[in-house]
Amino acid sequence: MSAAIAPKDMVFYSLLKPWLGDGLLLSAGDKWSSHRRMLTPAFHFNILKPYVKIFNYSTNVMHAKWKRLVSEGSTHLDMFEHISLMTLDSLQKCVFSFDSNCQEKPSEYIAAILELSALVAKRHQQILHMDFLYYLTPDGQRFRRACRLVHNFTDAVIQERRRTLPVQGVDDFLMTKAKSKTLDFIDVLLLSKDEDGKQLSDKDIRAEADTFMFEGHDTTASGLSWVLFNLAKHPEYQERCRQEVQELLRDREPQEIEWDDLAKLPFLTMCIKESLRLHPPVTVISRCCTQDIVLSDGRVIPKGVTCLISIFGTHHNPSVWPDPEVYNPLRFDPENIKERSPLAFIPFSAGPRNCIGQAFAMSEMKVVLALTLLRFRVLPHEEEPRRKPELILRAEGGLWLRVEPLSARPQ
Template identity: 45%
Template sequence: MNTINLSPTTTILVGASAAVAIVVTYVSVEIISLYNSGSKKRSIMKHIPDNKQGIFGEVFKFPGLNEAGLLYIMEKMKIFPFWRSVWMTKFFPIIAVYHPETAKIILKTSHPKPLKPGTPYYFGIKWLGLGLLFADGKRWIRSRRLLTPAFHFEILKPYMKVNNQATDLLLEKMENCSNSGESFEFTSNISQCTLDIMLRCAMSYENTIQKEGKTNPYVMAVNELCQIWTDRSMSPWFFPDSIFYWTSAGRKFNKLCDYVHGITDGIIQKRKKVLETEGEKALKGRGRYQDFLDILLMARDEQGKGMTDYDIRCEVDTFLFEGHDTTSSALTWIIYSLAVHKKFQERCRMEVDELLEDRDSDEILWEDMDKLEYTTRCIKEALRLHSPVPSILRELNSPLTIKGVTLPKSCVIEIALWSLHNNPHVWETPEIYDPERFLPENNKHRDPYAFCPFSAGPRNCIGQNFAMDELRVITARILRRFEFTLDETVPVKRKMSVVMRTENGMYLHLQKRNI
């Protein structure tokens, strides 16, 4: 038999050509599959407003996840008041709903999050796993039932001490900056504060996050994971895992996931050893509050079966992510709104001052929550205007009819919360910050599904009471200690991501009050 001897250079070229051929074949098969699976959806989309099916959909028309993008969305809402079709490409049709009449239809259901390859939530599974955020069917029902006790008011009450302790560290940093005369970068510092709170409440994890700031490895890891996740969601060419995990971003995402999982797993195993050697009484009677991890380790279903280590890690990582990133975004926009609108800042401060007038400290207590009425209205208006979670996706597991159009199983629906909260067909002058919208007499005639910052229905945010307590405590204590205005040399611009962020942070001029 004759053989052909190839030079090393030729061998490399042949190998490279083969690799390219494999990738091209894979991508071609994926495109054909996506096109075929979307044919029925494309025919349905003809009955939904704004049906444009160009090969790249709106990818190159959409200005970006920025202020220009929000203006683009607003202009679309003016034309299409209830819903519209959104095409990421010809293969990824999404139906956006942003009016109470259309949004409530999907919010009242328990249809799951879309987790198929190519959908935004799919890209977060490696990090967060199948916790309550992503779980479906029986797994979701079981997880929701097991986790509900973790948010009972008797569990939440001791967390007030944690909220105040973490806020003490934030206020100390703010005071140091005030004394120096420099402007204070609020966004990154509040993110460190809320992550500090979540780590303490989730796992009693004592940390130096607020002292180390951006250099803390856990903070850096979480921030980078969020950014890579967002970037991939806007880059269709990186949707296939086989391509993404070849890239430097994909390899980094893997490495960061391993790092954050290692921290969580280590704490879980340490706590399990305490449980095994000392029993449940050791967890309940250690002279401190029960944290989220305690409750997960002790949780049992109807058959007396507990959660696996993987289940627990998924729920803890989800709790940390959802709890810190959304609240830090919310607090950024709450303080921003009060910095811009001084008259509302002063009215909130008067309420807080009156509440704390005869106290030796400015610690906010559990029984204070219902007394911060005006401050709560200002918080809600900031959540409406800026929507910390801009949107939620659902995938139909059975047909659903909206405005006379029956959508087939597997359709992806975006509940566009920012759009819902800023829809000019729902809210009068939605661009104006007006806390009076949330007076009881004004709420009375408003559709309850017009304002859903924590989602609504059976899949609403299980931790919304926890979050609102945290928002009230931190906001009230900042108001008590400081007067603040924006540093206008650094304009504040919104940037849509997993949460509503700022493009360049938010800088405040702080003046310490004499109290």
């Protein structure tokens, strides 16, 4: 259905409003339509290309930390903990051109984002939705404090960027930056104009930047953690991915993934997709019907009903996915997807409100997974993790895996 007929149900999403404002995730109607059109160029491949360097760099920092930990005797690592910091590190560079070194030393801003995500998940489970009561609790006060810190950081970057604009004029300044290939998300938002030439306000830019930081770190960290888990359990697929990457980077120095490489890793891509099917980072989405909706079999969803669409359930439907609990990347072989409905696989949702950042997320996942398998063997932990759906699909008590560094070059 169109976004106007089946808008997002705000019961849950309203908990994010004080933090994320009217960004793409939470806005509706004309404002959402206008912003979606204005933001689409921010995810064009010409903007995404330079980000691949950032993905490589942040992954290298994470791997250096892993090697140090292994040398000190820590071979069991919580993937969620390490990969979340790495994706936040990447995002801060892609969104703000800011390097907090958050993987190596504490960052107030990064700690605030992690705290906000945890507090929203906790509040949702407690069903304490009345704001005035929530803000009287210790959690509510922590939420307010973290919100203030995140907003102050984003506002400061926007104001600093605005201060440098009038000297040359907005368009000249941004076009100069575009030519030097250093356009970040804030630059693109400052450059954005609607059909009438109207620009985004500072408040709108803050909402979109904060939304991207929130949506971009947790979901990608979940996707990467679970694909490493699935490959740890299936060493034959892990080895096939590793050989694909080694073949691609043979005799290349330095060994890093480039933009053009992303299309040359077909089996690794199939492994990521099958993991997103089995363990979708977002397990459910909700829509509220503003009018009666007639289904193809004649049944009617009445106006006013809130529908929960289970992405997890769709991905585990045995009539579409035989043996749905089995991890089998060959389901995504080009020959096998021909007869399958495009709506059978919806890790990034579908329709007009699908994830605008899915190309960004897939690019980052491919870079991180390729480099990780090139340098490490990933092995299962003794205990099988229990899936824990929160804001994103986590594992109870963390997702622990064993990592073994590989020699720099295959012998």
